[in-house]
Amino acid sequence: MNNVLKILIGVVIFLVGVWTMVNPAWFGQNGWVYGLNWWICTWGIIKGALGPVLILIGITVVWMSKSHTTY
Secondary structure, three states, rough: OOHHHHHHHHHHHHHHHHHHHHHHHHOOOOHHHHOOOOOOHHHHHHHHHHHHHHHHHHHHHHHHHHHOOOO
């Protein structure tokens, strides 16, 4: 597949993703054409995942520091 076509497909997928998260009220509109307002759902997932991600980062840091100690 041509690289330009791959880039074009990637840009289209990116723009569709951005469109789903846009709130139509940001543009003073209320129709679905202006976005689906999924940002609220995405923000909830980000907030819910923050704690477990910090726990995993902490465990990884401890594991890395413990595995590099000399006895």
